[in-house]
Amino acid sequence: MTIDPEQLGRSKSDLAKELRELRKRAGLTGVRLARLCSMSQSTISKIETGKKIPTLTEVERILRAVGAPANIVDEISALARSANTQWQEVRASWRLGLEKRQAELTALETGARELRFFLPAMLTGLLATPEYVRASLEYSPGDISKTVARKLERQEVLYDTSKSFAFILTEQAVKWAVVGPSAMSVQIERLAALSNLPNIRIGVIPFGALLGRGPMNTFTVYDDRLATVETFTGRMVFQDPRDVAEHLEVFSLYERIAVFGEQARRQLFEWAEMYRRDL
Helix, strand or coil: CCCCHHHHHHHHHHHHHHHHHHHHHCCCCHHHHHHHHCCCHHHHHHHHCCCCCCCHHHHHHHHHHHCCCHHHHHHHHHHHHHHCEEEEEHHHHHHHCHHHHHHHHHHHHHHCCEEEEEECCCCCHHHCCHHHHHHHCCCCCCCCHHHHHHHHHHHHHHHCCCCEEEEEEEHHHHHCCCCCHHHHHHHHHHHHHHCCCCCEEEEEECCCCCCCCCCCCCEEEECCCEEEEECCCEEEEECCHHHHHHHHHHHHHHHHHCECHHHHHHHHHHHHHHHHHCC
C-alpha cells in the first residue's frame, strides 16, 4: 500500500463523514444502524463524529447494513485502512526530542506481553551495548547523552519474566559494523548471552538460507494489537487487525527459517570470533 502522510490525516475525517452520509442516505437512524451491526449506539456515534477510528471489520458491518454498492465498499475500505495507519516522521521525533520517542517505546513495551522484532539490517536498542547505542545515534541532532541513557534504561524490560521476546536477526544485522572490531565482538557475544534468558528467543538467519520472501523493513509486533514498521524517514504504526495479522504471518515465515538456541549461539560465537581475528 502506498502511504501519503498527508492523506492519513484526511482519511480519518473523511471516513467519519462518508459513513455518516451513507447511513442517512439509507434512511437509518444511529440506533437502528447500531442494532443491524450488533454495535452500541454510542459506538456508531463516536465513529461518525471521528472520535473513534473503526476497524475494517466494523466498517464492513456498517457497509453491509446500509447496502453500499461494490464501488463504494472499495472506496470506504481504502479510507478505513488509511485511517488505521499512523505515520510518524523522524524529523518530528527530532523536533520533539529523542527522549520523548524513548518514552513512547517504553510505554509500548510495558503494555505488551508478547513482543516480536524482525531486524534485517541493524540491532534494536534493547539488544545493544552502550558503545553500539551511542554509535547508532551518531547522526542524530543535538545532545544524545540523555537518549543513550533512556535506551539503556529500556533494556530492563528484558528481565521482566511476565513478558516474552522473540528477536529474528539476519546475518547482516548481526555483523553490520556500527562500532570497531573489538566492540562488535562484545556486542555479538551479548546477543548470545541474552539468548540464554528464559523469556527471550533470539534467532538468526545466516547468509545462504533459502528465503522465498525477501526481508524488506525492520518491524515490531506488540501482542496481536499493533505493528510498527521502520523506514529511513519515519515509521508507520498499523492498528487494524488485518495489518497486524499479516506482519505476524511474515514473522512466522522468518521464524521457521531462523536457527535458535545452541545452534544460534554457535553461529553468534563464530561471528564474534571473526571480529576478534580482525584486531
